[in-house]
Amino acid sequence: MASHASGNRSGAAVRSSARTGIGIGSGWLVFAGVLMIFGGLMTLLAGIAAIAKDDVFVTTRNYVYEFDITGWGWLHLIMGVVITLAGVALFQGATWARVVGVGLAGLAMLANFLWIPYAPLWAVVLIAINGFVIWALCTAPSPSER
Structure with a gap:
């Protein structure tokens, strides 16, 4: 089917050109990478806001997972920086x-669940x-499937 969509290019040429793209070969990995960079930067900005000025976030009383906002x-x-770097990788x-x-991403989901009362x-x-x-990282084809 790929050879029909490519006009007069053969199937082998289509497969070899797909491998030479940006080195990852899957739209799902591109999607995951973009979301990781975006989500990592958002997490990083939330961290900066919490460190810079504690009164930016409203704290609730009697919350089971009550922690210091600066912490x-x-x-x-830290999570934002690591997630962004993994997205770039x-x-x-x-x-x-x-x-x-x-x-x-699993750890970030857990941390953001505990962050719900604050933002x-x-x-x-x-x-x-x-x-x-x-989802995107788990459904993307492995390098042996490409």
């Missing part, structure tokens, strides 16, 4: 970035983004 800020800052074709990306909309958006990252 949450540092956690989000996906564009380099690093296989380890897929495994690390799934783990980091509800922001946390829910980041949970959804990380869910899409996990």
